Amino acid sequence: MLAASTAFAQTYPTKPVSLMVPYPAGGPSDAAARIFTVPLGKELGQQVVVENLGGVSGAMAAQKVLAAPADGYYIFQGSPNEVILSPLANAAVKLKAEDFRLVHPVTDAVMVFVARKDLPANTVDELIALARKSGDAPLSYGSVGVGSLYHLILENVQQQAGIKLMHAPYKGNAPLLQDIGGGQVDFAVLVYSAAMGALAEQGRLKVIGQLGAQRSELLKNVPAVSEGKEQKNFSYKIWSGFMVPKNTPEEVVQRLHKAIGATLKDPAVRAQLAAQTQVASAPMSLAESAKFFEAETARYRSIAKSINLQPQ
Numbered sequence: 001m002l003a004a005s006t007a008f009a010q011t012y013p014t015k016p017v018s019l020m021v022p023y024p025a026g027g028p029s030d031a032a033a034r035i036f037t038v039p040l041g042k043e044l045g046q047q048v049v050v051e052n053l054g055g056v057s058g059a060m061a062a063q064k065v066l067a068a069p070a071d072g073y074y075i076f077q078g079s080p081n082e083v084i085l086s087p088l089a090n091a092a093v094k095l096k097a098e099d100f101r102l103v104h105p106v107t108d109a110v111m112v113f114v115a116r117k118d119l120p121a122n123t124v125d126e127l128i129a130l131a132r133k134s135g136d137a138p139l140s141y142g143s144v145g146v147g148s149l150y151h152l153i154l155e156n157v158q159q160q161a162g163i164k165l166m167h168a169p170y171k172g173n174a175p176l177l178q179d180i181g182g183g184q185v186d187f188a189v190l191v192y193s194a195a196m197g198a199l200a201e202q203g204r205l206k207v208i209g210q211l212g213a214q215r216s217e218l219l220k221n222v223p224a225v226s227e228g229k230e231q232k233n234f235s236y237k238i239w240s241g242f243m244v245p246k247n248t249p250e251e252v253v254q255r256l257h258k259a260i261g262a263t264l265k266d267p268a269v270r271a272q273l274a275a276q277t278q279v280a281s282a283p284m285s286l287a288e289s290a291k292f293f294e295a296e297t298a299r300y301r302s303i304a305k306s307i308n309l310q311p312q
Contacts, residue, residue, distance in 0.1 A: 012071075012072055012251075012252050012255055013044055013045070013046040013072065013073065014046070015046065015073065016046055016047040016048070016049050016073075017041075017044060017046055017047070017048045017049070017072070017073055017074075017075060018048075018049055018050075018051050018073060018074050018075070019033055019036070019037060019040075019048050019049065019050050019051065019075050019077060019242075020051050020053065020061050020064065020065050020074060020075065020076050020077065021033045021050055021051065021052045021053075021061070021077050022053060022054065022058030022059075022060070022061035022062060022076070022077070022078070022081075022082050023052065023054045023058060023061075023144070023171075023172040023173060023174075024052055024054040024171065024172040024174055024175070025052050025174075026172075026173075026174035026195070027172050027173035027174045027177075027193070028109060028173055028191045028192075028193040028195075028276060028278070029077060029079075029173070029191075029240065030050070030052060031193065031194070031195075031276050032077075032106070032107050032109075032240065032273065032276060032278055033050050033077050034050055035269055035272045035273055035276070036048070036106065036263055036269065037049070037050060039263045039266050039268070039269055040259060040260065040263045043258075043259035043260075043262050043263055044255075044256075044259050048075075054171045054172045055171055056086060056090060056092070056093060056145065057081055057082060057085065057086040057089065057090065057144060057145030057146070057147055057148045058078075058079075058081050058082030058086060058144070058145075058148075059082055059086035059087070059090065059093040059095065061076070061082070062076060062078065062082045062083055062086070062095055062100075063093070063094075063095055065243075065244075065245065066095055066099055066100075066245055068245075070244065070245040070246075070247045070248045070249075071248065071249070071252065072244060072248055072249070072252035072253075072255070072256060074244075075103075075242050075243070075244060075256070076100065076242070076243045076244065077106075077240055077241075077242060077243075078100065078102075078240065078241060078242075078243045079149075079238055079239060079240040079241070080149050080238065080239075080296055080297075080300045081144065081145075081148045081149050081150075081238075083095070083096075083097045083099075083100050083243065084097045084296065084297050084300045084301065085147045085148060085149060085152065085300055085304065086145070086147055086148075087311075088147055088301065088304045088309055088311065089145075089146045089147015089148075089151075089304075089309055089311060089312065090146065090147060090311060090312060091311040091312060093311075097293070097297040098246065098297075099245065099246055100243040100244070100245065100246060100293075101243060101244055101245070101246045101248065101253065101290070102241045102242075102243050102289045102290065102292070102293040103241070103242050103243060103244060103253055103256050103257050103260060103286070103289065104241060104242055104256075104257055104260040104261060104264070104281070104284060104289055105239050105240070105241040105281035105284060105289065105292065106240055106241055106242055106260065106264065106280070106281050107239065107240050107273060107278040107279065107280065107281060108237055108238070108239050108278065108279045108281060109191040109192065109237070109238050109239070109240070109277065109278045109279075110191070110192040110210055110211075110212060110216045110218060110219050110237070110277050110278075111150075111153075111189055111190065111191055111192070111210065111211040111212075111236055111237065111238055112189070112190065112191075112192045112196075112207050112208075112209065112210045112211065112219070112222060113127065113187060113188075113189055113207070113208045113209040113210075113211075113225070114177070114180055114187060114188055114189075114190055114196060114200075114205055114206070114207050114208070115127065115180070115186060115187040115205065115206050115207075115208055116180050116181075116183045116185065116186055116187065116205060116206075117181075117183070117203060117204055117205050117206055118183065119139075119186055119187060119206075121208065122206070122208055123208055123209060123223065123228055124208060124209040124225045124228055124230065124231065125228040125229055125230045126208075127139075127187065127208065128157075128161045128163060128230050128231075131161070131163040131164070131165060132161075132162075132163055138164045138165050138166045139165055139166065139186040139187065140165070140166045140167075140168050140185050140186045140187075141154050141165050141166070141167060141168065141185065141186060141187050141188050141189070142167075142168045142169070142170050142176040142179065142180065142185040142187075142188040143167065143168075143169055143170065143176075143188060143189070144169070144170055144171070144172055144173060144176065145169045145170070145171075146167070146169055146312060147304075147309060148169075149236075149238060149300070150188065150189040150190065151167065151169070152300075152303055152304060152307060152309065153189050153211070153236055154167075154189055155307045155309075156303065156306070156307055157231065159307060160231065161230060161231070168185055173190055173191065173193070174195070176188055176190065177190065177193075177195060177196060177199065177205075180205050181199050181204040181205050187208075189211065191238060191278075192207070192210070192218075192219060192277045193276060193277065194275060194276050194277065197277070207222050208222075209222065209223055209224065209225045209228070210222045210223070210224050210225070211224075211225055211234065211235070211236040211237070212224060212235060212236070212237055213226060213235040214226075216277070218274060218277045218279070219277060239281065239296075241281070241289070241293075242256070242260055244256065253286065254286070257286050257289075261283060264280045264281060264283065265283075
């Protein structure tokens with residue numbers, strides 16, 4: 001059996017590999033995935049094909065990957081949203097973070113507060129002040145679903161600032177961004193993307209704050225939320241990584257890990273990610289990836305507990 005397993009790993013992959021993106025085409029997750037397909041395919045010696053499947057805060061795609069054979073032919077592009085938070089928010093989601101193995105983180109993205117163009121608030125402090133005055137007509141915010149990181153962050157903000165907001169869940173970033181541009185939703189917390197930057201330049205929406213502890217090198221003109229008076233210790237970033245079901249053969253995981261690591265060093269990949277306002281993740285061993293994933297799982301479960309998130 002051991003010999004057969006080693007032989008399988010040496011020949012893996014013998015056919016195209018699917019990269020499952022848990023959101024519709026057109027959003028930042030999809031844009032990042034498509035940057036990796038050609039160079040990763042080159043490293044693996046087989047075509048890597050993107051598959052998009054939105055719904056249930058990305059958990060529908062995660063469940064599809066877990067239902068497929070654990071043979072390395074289905075890679076999941078996951079973040080805390082789909083694998084850590086969706087099971088805490090949705091009673092229908094039966095997966096848990098421990099069902100996946102993080103092969104390697106691939107991107108760190110900048111999250112921002114984005115608002116409709118005519119919202120009378122140009123900073124997060126002004127947004128909170130406006131929410132306090134809105135009384136019976138609360139401001140609406142969109143997210144990619146109940147229990148998504150963006151939803152949790154804004155529930156936390158409501159708690160800390162003593163304000164009331166109205167939540168509008170969406171299936172993905174792209175349709176939500178469209179509705180903010182169209183003025184149907186007041187604001188959202190989202191991953192900054194090239195598409196968002198283009199809409200902001202056209203004056204169709206505005207970016208009023210970023211969520212990192214300090215301003216990102218990639219977005220120097222937008223203030224960090226913590227620079228204001230209201231949310232002094234505000235600090236969030238979002239990462240995504242390539243994952244496989246936990247019982248994927250070790251040799252296959254090692255082959256993927258090596259290929260992903262080489263891809264992350266590719267200057268063209270790094271430049272294309274930067275153009276999407278995403279940073280290529282730092283190199284990590286398989287053991288470091290596992291430790292990182294455990295720490296992130298504990299952190300987000302703790303935030304969910306603090307806002308008393310209940311599976312619906």
